[in-house]
Amino acid sequence: MNSLIIAALLLVLLGLAYQTGWVRGGSLVTATGPKVHSRPQYHASYVAVWTLVPALIVLALWAVFGGAITSNYVRGLIPADVLAGLDANGFNAAAARIQALASGYGVVGDLAPYETEAGNALRSFQFITFLGVVAAAAVAGLGALLYARSRITARHRARNAVETVVGFLLFACSAVAILTTAGIVASLLTEAIRFFSFVSPLSFFFGTVWAPNNAGGLENPGSYGLLPLLVGTLMITFIAMCVAVPVGLMAAIYLSQYAHRRLRAVAKPIIEILAGIPTIVFGFFALVSVGPFLRDVGSAVGLNINATSALTAGVVMGIMIIPFVSSLSDDILNQVPRSLKEGAYGLGATQSETIRNVLLPAALPGIVGAFLLAVSRAIGETMIVVLAAGNSPVLRGSVFEPVATITVSIVNQLTGDTDFAGPQSLVGFALGLTLFVITLCLNIFALYIVRRFREQYE
Amino acid sequence: MTTEASMARVVPERTLLIRNKLRRRHTSETIFRGLGLLAIILALGFVALLFTDIFRKGIPAFTQSNMHLSVTFDPAVITTGPAPVRTAGQTDADFRDLSLKWQREVAMLNWNKIVEASVRAAAPAGYEIDTKTILTIPETDARHRIREMFVADPSLLGKTVKVDVLASANADNWIKGSIDRSLGDAQQQLKASARALIDQFVTNGTISMGFSWSLLTNVDSRAAPASSGLLGAFVGSLYMMLIVILLAVPIGVCAAIYLEEFAPKSRLTDFIEVNINNLAAVPSIVFGLLGAAVFINYLHLPISAPLVGGLVLTLMTLPTIIIATRGALLGVSPALRQAALGMGASKTQMVFHHVLPVTFPSILTATIIGVAHALGETAPLLLIGMKAFVASVPATPIDQSSALPVQIYLWQGNENRNFFEPHTAAAIMVLLALMITLNGIAVFLRSRLERRA
Numbered sequence: 062m063n064s065l066i067i068a069a070l071l072l073v074l075l076g077l078a079y080q081t082g083w084v085r086g087g088s089l090v091t092a093t094g095p096k097v098h099s100r101p102q103y104h105a106s107y108v109a110v111w112t113l114v115p116a117l118i119v120l121a122l123w124a125v126f127g128g129a130i131t132s133n134y135v136r137g138l139i140p141a142d143v144l145a146g147l148d149a150n151g152f153n154a155a156a157a158r159i160q161a162l163a164s165g166y167g168v169v170g171d172l173a174p175y176e177t178e179a180g181n182a183l184r185s186f187q188f189i190t191f192l193g194v195v196a197a198a199a200v201a202g203l204g205a206l207l208y209a210r211s212r213i214t215a216r217h218r219a220r221n222a223v224e225t226v227v228g229f230l231l232f233a234c235s236a237v238a239i240l241t242t243a244g245i246v247a248s249l250l251t252e253a254i255r256f257f258s259f260v261s262p263l264s265f266f267f268g269t270v271w272a273p274n275n276a277g278g279l280e281n282p283g284s285y286g287l288l289p290l291l292v293g294t295l296m297i298t299f300i301a302m303c304v305a306v307p308v309g310l311m312a313a314i315y316l317s318q319y320a321h322r323r324l325r326a327v328a329k330p331i332i333e334i335l336a337g338i339p340t341i342v343f344g345f346f347a348l349v350s351v352g353p354f355l356r357d358v359g360s361a362v363g364l365n366i367n368a369t370s371a372l373t374a375g376v377v378m379g380i381m382i383i384p385f386v387s388s389l390s391d392d393i394l395n396q397v398p399r400s401l402k403e404g405a406y407g408l409g410a411t412q413s414e415t416i417r418n419v420l421l422p423a424a425l426p427g428i429v430g431a432f433l434l435a436v437s438r439a440i441g442e443t444m445i446v447v448l449a450a451g452n453s454p455v456l457r458g459s460v461f462e463p464v465a466t467i468t469v470s471i472v473n474q475l476t477g478d479t480d481f482a483g484p485q486s487l488v489g490f491a492l493g494l495t496l497f498v499i500t501l502c503l504n505i506f507a508l509y510i511v512r513r514f515r516e517q518y519e
Numbered sequence: 520m521t522t523e524a525s526m527a528r529v530v531p532e533r534t535l536l537i538r539n540k541l542r543r544r545h546t547s548e549t550i551f552r553g554l555g556l557l558a559i560i561l562a563l564g565f566v567a568l569l570f571t572d573i574f575r576k577g578i579p580a581f582t583q584s585n586m587h588l589s590v591t592f593d594p595a596v597i598t599t600g601p602a603p604v605r606t607a608g609q610t611d612a613d614f615r616d617l618s619l620k621w622q623r624e625v626a627m628l629n630w631n632k633i634v635e636a637s638v639r640a641a642a643p644a645g646y647e648i649d650t651k652t653i654l655t656i657p658e659t660d661a662r663h664r665i666r667e668m669f670v671a672d673p674s675l676l677g678k679t680v681k682v683d684v685l686a687s688a689n690a691d692n693w694i695k696g697s698i699d700r701s702l703g704d705a706q707q708q709l710k711a712s713a714r715a716l717i718d719q720f721v722t723n724g725t726i727s728m729g730f731s732w733s734l735l736t737n738v739d740s741r742a743a744p745a746s747s748g749l750l751g752a753f754v755g756s757l758y759m760m761l762i763v764i765l766l767a768v769p770i771g772v773c774a775a776i777y778l779e780e781f782a783p784k785s786r787l788t789d790f791i792e793v794n795i796n797n798l799a800a801v802p803s804i805v806f807g808l809l810g811a812a813v814f815i816n817y818l819h820l821p822i823s824a825p826l827v828g829g830l831v832l833t834l835m836t837l838p839t840i841i842i843a844t845r846g847a848l849l850g851v852s853p854a855l856r857q858a859a860l861g862m863g864a865s866k867t868q869m870v871f872h873h874v875l876p877v878t879f880p881s882i883l884t885a886t887i888i889g890v891a892h893a894l895g896e897t898a899p900l901l902l903i904g905m906k907a908f909v910a911s912v913p914a915t916p917i918d919q920s921s922a923l924p925v926q927i928y929l930w931q932g933n934e935n936r937n938f939f940e941p942h943t944a945a946a947i948m949v950l951l952a953l954m955i956t957l958n959g960i961a962v963f964l965r966s967r968l969e970r971r972a
């Protein structure tokens with residue numbers, strides 16, 4: 062109800078301001094008068110901006126400080142002898158009862174003698190303060206409106222002023238990107254530093270045992286060695302690249318060099334469907350289909366393959382990354398100048414010789430960049446590994462055994478727990494920081510290589 | 520002469536050599552080409568395999584077993600007084616208190632007796648089965664359904680009405696054969712007497728199969744797995760998508776306009792640019808950490824609410840939209856800009872009146888693809904507490920809620936695998952159908968708008 066009234070107030074103010082500016086700006090245009098600098102809609106927007114900002118400032122101030130003021134007032138309504146017997150929770154409960162009485166909803170049970178009175182007082186207080194805030198916002202807005210209106214003349218540069226505001230808004234939007242990065246770095250760093258106050262960085266980065274004791278509290282936190290997770294992550298990434306690179310690269314070569322236009326038009330979008338499928342779907346596929354299949358194949362040839370293992374997660378992650386490798390490589394192969402290729406044909410090379418000896422070496426830096434981007438994506442992938450890698454943070458050499466990765470451990474340590482008090486949950490941020498730094502380095506390096514490659518042939 | 524003769528001998532030899540070499544070269548050409556084709560076939564095969572596997576697993580979950588029962592609201596069981604009527608002078612709080620008290624009394628009644636009586640009524644006369652076993656046939660929410668019918672309409676007391684309830688998840692498994700019917704008694708979830716009765720119900724029409732509307736119109740349920748559905752998760756995802764569209768599109772487009780059209784070439788803008796490119800490649804789980812630390816721990820926004828999920832996904836989608844919009848702006852012909860500037864437009868007017876409208880198709884496509892991607896994202900949502908079990912449809916974006924991909928994650932972990940594996944696959948089919956629809960709309964709109972432009 063109140064927010065509706067405020068929205069209506071703002072709309073009325075906005076309409077009034079725009080209309081005032083429009084009329085005033087339009088009236089400047091005469092056949093004989095001086096040339097007007099800005100068109101009426103700019104004068105209108107100018108007045109509208111001037112009106113809205115003060116009104117919004119008043120409302121924002123109330124939104125920030127209003128709660129504390131009301132709470133203080135309620136404290137004053139409760140008799141001193143009752144107040145003395147209340148702790149923080151008791152006060153909140155008493156305040157909630159008074160609020161309920163003030164809103165007219167009523168409370169269950171008998172009323173303390175002061176409560177009815179307090180409810181009535183709060184009701185009138187709320188009514189008066191609400192009216193006061195609305196009136197203050199309206200007065201501020203109208204005052205600013207009149208001021209802005211008085212500034213409108215034929216020479217007034219309303220358009221430039223409005224464009225400055227627009228420019229500022231545009232800049233603010235692009236600053237969101239910086240704020241996001243700053244937020245990521247700040248939150249990861251502060252929480253990770255808090256983690257390192259419990260566990261020394263040395264034993265975190267070089268520890269070989271990952272055994273957090275989630276129920277242990279501060280006395281018995283368990284051990285936090287990164288190495289088993291790092292090895293698991295790299296193992297799965299390696300398997301994924303073993304699947305994705307040959308298939309993705311050969312698919313890109315075939316599509317860009319050999320395939321008929323019609324096959325390309327059909328096959329390329331279908332392969333790219335893989336890139337759009339949510340990773341949780343791949344995870345389910347790995348868990349219920351690929352894992353049991355690999356286990357059966359393993360037992361047929363006498364290998365003991367676990368259904369949830371590094372191999373399962375790696376193979377499915379490789380499938381997920383195929384379109385990533387293939388479309389990036391495709392772009393890069395297409396950027397190699399035709400003249401190089403035609404030169405090789407002119408010397409009598411076959412198509413595959415041209416590709417292997419001319420095209421690929423020329424495109425190599427770009428393709429390496431693409432692979433690094435794919436690796437960074439594989440390292441940061443979460444859901445496939447959560448579902449299909451078996452979650453066993455033990456240092457092992459076999460790819461047929463369950464493993465755990467950095468991302469899995471972040472999920473395990475942080476879900477359902479937002480009380481970041483002990484190393485059990487804070488370690489999630491230290492892991493996140495590690496992950497962020499690794500992927501950031503890979504990305505920067507890869508983007509640098511790809512950019513250098515592009516510049517080389519431009 | 521001798522030289523000529525020797526040449527005549529040599530030439531065929533060299534030709535032979537070349538021919539051999541050529542044959543080898545052509546063979547390797549064919550092999551290379553074959554490998555390329557193999558890679559394409561493998562990649563396409565993976566797509567086909569994934570889809571057929573999910574479909575094969577998910578389709579059974581789109582049918583459910585319905586039980587058609589005649590329920591008698593027996594006054595011998597329902598012994599509470601009539602529902603309270605509001606009298607003059609009662610406050611809202613007092614009336615609510617009385618109603619709740621009555622509802623609590625109703626809830627304390629033994630509704631299982633009524634369920635049992637109605638299932639027995641459908642069974643052949645004199646069928647030997649004990650109370651506990653017979654109650655494993657209908658889903659456990661049957662008694663809640665019947666109780667709610669009574670709360671909504673207390674005049675049902677003493678009447679007999681036809682009610683459709685779901686068969687339990689285990690009964691559903693037995694009917695569909697999701698559990699091996701030849702397994703021995705020890706491994707079966709249901710007792711032999713219940714299984715035989717179910718088979719009789721199927722033959723006499725008390726249980727019939729139908730499209731499983733409960734999958735689409737119900738919320739998640741732990742106590743009554745057969746009735747668990749996707750509605751709550753769907754609405755949660757919908758709120759998040761709305762937030763992403765409302766925030767990411769304006770902010771992303773404005774940021775792209777600033778960077779591409781207005782930003783002076785400086786260290787700061789270079790930094791922003793590198794920043795955005797890197798943000799696009801940051802693992803999604805890191806955005807989840809950001810959400811947990813900033814939105815939940817620092818700003819104290821409600822845990823597992825679509826609002827927080829939407830904000831996190833917005834930050835994740837922003838780089839995609841910024842990069843796509845910048846590409847589109849870069850592609851606008853300089854002639855258009857120069858014409859606008861030449862006619863006396865200011866830079867802002869040039870951008871907003873002439874350049875931006877041309878890029879709408881690309882921005883739209885990028886938005887839809889970004890939103891579809893955000894729709895399927897799971898990991899960051901787990902970190903902001905969306906792993907919680909929520910059995911209600913969120914009324915506002917600040918209520919607790921689930922999301923479609925999180926629901927898939929929760930269901931795949933359910934211990935009743937026979938029932939929930941198809942259920943999970945069906946949920947995946949719903950999610951994929953949504954994403955394919957979104958992408959289809961993107962392709963369609965782009966072709967429409969580009970033709971007009």
